[in-house]
Amino acid sequence: MNTLDFSIRHIGISEKDQQEMLERVGVKSLNELIEQTIPSNIHLPEELNLPSPLTERELIEHISELGSKNKVFTSYIGMGWYDTCTPAPIQRNILENPSWYTSYTPYQAEISQGRLEALFNFQTVVTELTGLPLTNCSLLDEATAGAEAVAMLHNTLPKSKKKATKVLVDERVWQSTIDVINTRCIPQGISVEVCDVFSAELTEDVFGIVVQYPDANGEVKDYTQLVERSHAADVRVAVAADILSLAILTPPGEWGADIVFGSSQRFGIPMYFGGPSAAFLSAHDDYKRAIPGRIVGLSKDRNDRPIYRLALQTREQHIKREKATSNICTAQALLATMAGMYAVYHGADGLRDIAERVHGYANRLAILLKDLGYQIKSESFFDTIVLESLSEQEIAKIREIAEEVRVNFRYDKSGTIGISVDETTLESDLGMLHYIFAQAKGLEVDTNVCYDSDRCTAKLPQSMVRKSDFLRFDVFEKYHTETELMRYIKRLERKDISLAHSMISLGSCTMKLNAASELFILSNPQFAFIHPYAPKDQTEGYMEMLDNLSGYLGEITGLPYACLQPNSGASGEYAGLRTIRNYHESIGQSHRDIILLPISAHGTNPASAIQCGYKTVTVACDNDGNVDVEDFEKKAKENADRLAGTMITYPSTHGIFEPEIKKLCQIIHDNGGQVYLDGANMNAQVGFTNPGYIGADVCHLNLHKTFAIPHGGGGPGVGPICVKEHLKPFLPSHSLIYGDGVTPVSAAPFGSAVIFGITYAYIRMLGVEGLKRSTAIAILSANYMAKCLEKEYGIVYTGKTGRVGHELILECRKLKEETGIDETDIAKRLMDFGYHAPTLSFPVHGTLMIEPTESESLDELNRFIDVMRCIRREIEEVKEGKADPANNVLKNAPHPQYEVTADEWPFPYSRSKAAFALPYLLENKFWINVARADGGFGDRNLVATMSCCVVENQRNE
Ligand SMILES: *Cc1c(COP(=O)(O)O)cnc(C)c1O
Numbered sequence: 001m002n003t004l005d006f007s008i009r010h011i012g013i014s015e016k017d018q019q020e021m022l023e024r025v026g027v028k029s030l031n032e033l034i035e036q037t038i039p040s041n042i043h044l045p046e047e048l049n050l051p052s053p054l055t056e057r058e059l060i061e062h063i064s065e066l067g068s069k070n071k072v073f074t075s076y077i078g079m080g081w082y083d084t085c086t087p088a089p090i091q092r093n094i095l096e097n098p099s100w101y102t103s104y105t106p107y108q109a110e111i112s113q114g115r116l117e118a119l120f121n122f123q124t125v126v127t128e129l130t131g132l133p134l135t136n137c138s139l140l141d142e143a144t145a146g147a148e149a150v151a152m153l154h155n156t157l158p159k160s161k162k163k164a165t166k167v168l169v170d171e172r173v174w175q176s177t178i179d180v181i182n183t184r185c186i187p188q189g190i191s192v193e194v195c196d197v198f199s200a201e202l203t204e205d206v207f208g209i210v211v212q213y214p215d216a217n218g219e220v221k222d223y224t225q226l227v228e229r230s231h232a233a234d235v236r237v238a239v240a241a242d243i244l245s246l247a248i249l250t251p252p253g254e255w256g257a258d259i260v261f262g263s264s265q266r267f268g269i270p271m272y273f274g275g276p277s278a279a280f281l282s283a284h285d286d287y288k289r290a291i292p293g294r295i296v297g298l299s300k301d302r303n304d305r306p307i308y309r310l311a312l313q314t315r316e317q318h319i320k321r322e323k324a325t326s327n328i329c330t331a332q333a334l335l336a337t338m339a340g341m342y343a344v345y346h347g348a349d350g351l352r353d354i355a356e357r358v359h360g361y362a363n364r365l366a367i368l369l370k371d372l373g374y375q376i377k378s379e380s381f382f383d384t385i386v387l388e389s390l391s392e393q394e395i396a397k398i399r400e401i402a403e404e405v406r407v408n409f410r411y412d413k414s415g416t417i418g419i420s421v422d423e424t425t426l427e428s429d430l431g432m433l434h435y436i437f438a439q440a441k442g443l444e445v446d447t448n449v450c451y452d453s454d455r456c457t458a459k460l461p462q463s464m465v466r467k468s469d470f471l472r473f474d475v476f477e478k479y480h481t482e483t484e485l486m487r488y489i490k491r492l493e494r495k496d497i498s499l500a501h502s503m504i505s506l507g508s509c510t511m512k513l514n515a516a517s518e519l520f521i522l523s524n525p526q527f528a529f530i531h532p533y534a535p536k537d538q539t540e541g542y543m544e545m546l547d548n549l550s551g552y553l554g555e556i557t558g559l560p561y562a563c564l565q566p567n568s569g570a571s572g573e574y575a576g577l578r579t580i581r582n583y584h585e586s587i588g589q590s591h592r593d594i595i596l597l598p599i600s601a602h603g604t605n606p607a608s609a610i611q612c613g614y615k616t617v618t619v620a621c622d623n624d625g626n627v628d629v630e631d632f633e634k635k636a637k638e639n640a641d642r643l644a645g646t647m648i649t650y651p652s653t654h655g656i657f658e659p660e661i662k663k664l665c666q667i668i669h670d671n672g673g674q675v676y677l678d679g680a681n682m683n684a685q686v687g688f689t690n691p692g693y694i695g696a697d698v699c700h701l702n703l704h705k706t707f708a709i710p711h712g713g714g715g716p717g718v719g720p721i722c723v724k725e726h727l728k729p730f731l732p733s734h735s736l737i738y739g740d741g742v743t744p745v746s747a748a749p750f751g752s753a754v755i756f757g758i759t760y761a762y763i764r765m766l767g768v769e770g771l772k773r774s775t776a777i778a779i780l781s782a783n784y785m786a787k788c789l790e791k792e793y794g795i796v797y798t799g800k801t802g803r804v805g806h807e808l809i810l811e812c813r814k815l816k817e818e819t820g821i822d823e824t825d826i827a828k829r830l831m832d833f834g835y836h837a838p839t840l841s842f843p844v845h846g847t848l849m850i851e852p853t854e855s856e857s858l859d860e861l862n863r864f865i866d867v868m869r870c871i872r873r874e875i876e877e878v879k880e881g882k883a884d885p886a887n888n889v890l891k892n893a894p895h896p897q898y899e900v901t902a903d904e905w906p907f908p909y910s911r912s913k914a915a916f917a918l919p920y921l922l923e924n925k926f927w928i929n930v931a932r933a934d935g936g937f938g939d940r941n942l943v944a945t946m947s948c949c950v951v952e953n954q955r956n957e
Contacts, residue, residue: 004055007770010513010855013777017858021784030776034688036801037779039659042689048555053767056517062764063757067526069541073406074429075271075531078384078420079216080142080174080747082244082266083529085423087345089482090268090338093489096523098710101334102499102514104506104836105294105714109309109933110301110894111831111926114492115337115713116308120296121475122264122340124945126280128470129246130260131253134944135282136293138264138336138715139328140567142240143180143747145261145279146173146210148326149238150181152259152283152290153208154190155325160234164207165190170197172215173240176747179735181210183578183743187613198226202233212240213252217377218384218418220249222461227256243267243280244423245382247348247355248457250464259283263747266422268342269335272522273542274532274748275567276716276755278332278339288942292317292326294714299938301931302892303899309933311942318570318607322616327607330568330704334712341489344479348471354423358383360453361421361430367454368434372441377416379459384420391415398440405432408534427451473946495929496713497836502926503856503864507807507839507849508602508653510683510705514758517765518708521757532748533736546750549760550720556763556771557679557699558692559722563731564756565746569680572700572719573608573647575732575745579698579723580645580674581612582730582743592644592672596635598627600653600843605678614644625654625797632664636671645674650694651684651805653843654797655782655851665695674698674727682706683853684779684806687772691722698723708762709755718752718759777854778806781861785852788865792872796847807851809844810868816846819878821890823848826871831894832915833867834926863920870917884908889917897927 001008008014013021018030027033054062075083086095094100106112106119119137126135139145150167157164167185169178171194178194185192193200197209209230214220223239230237238259239252244266252260265277283291297311310316317326343351362383366376369387377386390398395411402409410418419433430451438445457465479485497504504511521527530539550562563579566572577595584592595609598619606616617635620628627648636643646668651657658664665675677696683706685691691699703709703718711717723731733742734749750756766774786795786808794811798804812823823846827837839849852861874890877883885891887908895914905911916922942948 006053006056006765007773010515010766010770011774011777012855012857012860013781018780021780021858025780025783025787030780033780033783033803034776037799037803037805038657038688039661041662042694044689044693048687048768048771050552050555050768051764053770054764056765059517059761059765060520063521063524063761066541066545067524069544070526070530071406071538072526072529073403073408073534073538075408075534076419076421077408077410077531077533078418079410079533080176080263081271081274081531082420082422083271083424084266084268086268086270087342089485089489090341090345091523093486094338094341097493098500098514099493099496099498100337101710101712103496103713104504104509104511104711105333106310108827108831108837109307110828110928110930111497111836113308113930114495115333116296117492118337118340119333120298120308120945121344122336123296124473124947125340125343125471126282127945127947129243129251130241130282131251132257132260132282132284133948134285134287134291135280136291136295138332139261139279139281139293140332140571141275141277141279141747142174142261142263143177144567144571144745145281146177146238146240147181147184148292148328149259149261149281150185150190150208150210151188151325152287152292153236153238154188156287156290157207158234161207164205166205166207167192168197168200168206168209169194170209170211170215171195172217172219173210173212174216175735176744177240179744180747183745184611187581187611189613202230202235206235208236208238210238210240213249214242214245214382214384217386218381218420219378220380220382220460220464222463224255224463231256242382244351244355244358246466247351248359248466249382249460250466251468253282254468259287264336264339267339269338270528271531272528272752272754273530273539274750275752276332276335278335290325293328293331295944297938298943300934302934303931305930307930307933309935309938311938311944318603321603321606322610324603324607324610327570327574327604327611328568329570329604330717331715333714334716337713343471344476344488345485347476347480348469350480351471356455357453358421358423358425359457360455361425363454363456363459364430364451365419365421365433368430369437372437372443374437380461383422384418387417387419389415390417394440398436401436401439405436407432407436408531497834497926502835503852503860504836505838505850505852505864506836507655507809507851508680508842509711509839510851510853511711512708512853513855514708514710515762518758518761521761522754527754527757532753542753545760546753546756549756552763553701553720553722556686556690557701557722558690559696559699559724561725561728561731562720562722564720565732565734565744565749565751566700566719566721567746567751568715568717569700569702569719570604570608571745572721573604573676573678574611576676576698576700576721577608577612577614578732578743578745579721579727579730580676583674583727584644586730589672592642594639594642595644596632596646596668598648598652600625601647602649602653602678602680605647609647621654625652625656626658626660627652627664629660629663633667636667636673640671643668643671643673645676647676647678649678649681650691651681655805655807655809655849656797656799657684657805659800661694680705681806684775686775687768688775692724698727703755703759707759709758716752716755718755774854781852781854781856782806782808782850785850785861785865789868792869796844807849810838810848810850812848813846815875819875820885821875821878822846825890825893828932829871829874829890829893830867831928833918833921834924835864835867866918889914894928894932896929896931898929899931
């Protein structure tokens, strides 16, 4: 045993276990298994070229060395990112707590009540602050939320506007938001006009306008008349809003906004050089079917008790495939949870205190600067003042003095300086600001005076000063002490299954270890407190890490040029397709608009293609689960004139390495298209083969799957794309960092910059050998499971040699025919055993897809196998007539604690069979507090915030 080797901590299988598993699988060596699994014509001829592995200790030292190359200045830059105080109990008990960060998207409601409640809180916060009733539980960032808002308006045009194609975006919206709206609108045939919306004419072709509140100059304007005028012309209004300001400003919903969106970053999420943080979006009830992302709804369980669940069927857009109006899948759940909890901790009074203090310091600062003779652009601001009419020399002087004392402002070529104060600003900071601006004028000031916050809203338009109260619900009133908050968080945490409890074998999602040492970077102030627009010489540590990582990802994928912007896999898909589209335009092939998609493609693939303005043509799969090559070739040829490309997942979503993959790539290239490889299954490739070698032109990676970033209960995710040389000039860029941007896809130049540190650590600590062994063990564990369960269930697809890749699909359809027990019953019954279900009914309806990953031990694999066999025996009892087909341990699962311990026990089987079917449960039982959710009820009666609950209750009274 080499205790310096991190791979022994990451990989669950020892050499000894490996031997036992190989025997069970029926091969002599790991090599032999790989030979039988990965087609020989795609094996890499050479080893990857990556740095030799670091120990955990060396990694920590290395990260801290990189951190010391970043310079943490006090930031007054603003522009969508603000310094904030992350409440310590939230940092320690959520951000740094594996129960929260390793959990999966809460599709299985009964074992996700904690995070569902936390997200329901977030939705309530957004609704109450924005004044609009319907909200989702996060989007990727403010800029993409803006693009989603425009798409929503465009997808729900009133009759009079059916032909309208233009959106007016006010010139005082963040440039990053304008840029992403532009990127996203062009393929949709929507024209974006950036203008002063107050003076713009609302012509027939205009369907919507976008304004910002407060605007990019920090000004709080009264939009009431603009909204009235717009509505009179059947033009809808989307508003980008600062969430903190809404504690003292009139909610846009109250002055007529149709959609409100923004970032919740300043609710306790460090700036992290741009991300991650959660965006929000709220809308009128009319937009119920158009809203993107996920919505948590309150429903009831089998016993009529309340239960939170994802209001899934009508809401998760990407599941509608080609008909989807958004491709968003992974969002920012963990960050939304934290932001919601920040509001729980502070309550309405606390939020108001923070907002008033911030506003008060801005007021005080304005007075001080005016006294020094500076000219201020607008008197009506929340937290940002803009100094104007400054000469180049004045700006240079101010900048020099400011940087001397480690302070960043927002400098603009137009001769202005922006100063955004925030929650962290204190009296002493005001003294410092006073000093800087006095010095620049050659004046001495006494900074030993009182710089009290001037809590006065008199200078704001009085119609824009908030009069309505908000967040008067128990949960926002009760947990303001650390003791109470800690216990509340713990109470929620106890309701959820995460990787801290047991294996989560979700196929396609790769729920592997998220090692503690990989995650330390998140709590390092030298990475946390960096603004995304900080000057380059302050971010050298970040840039070194990101540059190195781009190189590693290029090496691993065989596609040498990376773009780190996309904040999720689906966002990566979009970025990749957009890159292809840009490329085709550049070579005079902009008519190419067809994407071939295998029927087995993940829902985000068709959704992304449509978002990108493409049409999709579906290709069949053969009986072995492979793409039907004949059909593929036929459709490529038929559409050769218009073929833009294909999107293929490899190994396929069926978990099989298709032997003909090279041929598929060739067919596309022969017909003028580009090959997009969906890298969600990269965990079966790393070190042995790669997209570039296979023949792809572009791929995305789900770093939150293969590369160890935790799922966070549904985000953050990261979906960087890697491309061949000819596509490099067309990658997304960022106008605020690189000058003219090529179709940026995220608000921040490097997307969720800080969490690249997790992937960086993963690659640096495993090295080539560790990465390859991870891949091989992932494949071994899947094949071992397949062998152990094939008799009981049957494996839907295996390759020609009888092997699966890194995941396997269990057949459940026949059991359902014979017994009425379906894959959902199995999923719910697994909860009684303390397990999260595998992937349900994807990519094949009526099946379960299991991906054990390399991180699970043989003991854990065997325990899960025992459970699956036990469940299989229970199904057999139904088949044999020993159990009632409608009233049995499977149909009634899961069995909540209140049922198991009730005085009455109405079921025809014993309590111990329900709750303790295997001996290990006596020692380690995960108790569930709700019975099976009634999905239909929740969708018919959507209750997505506490504010609605109040309305519902009033109606009932
Ligand atoms: C997870 C997944 C995606 C989408 O990734 P997100 O990060 O959730 O957007 C796309 N394709 C496949 C095959 C996946 O498994």
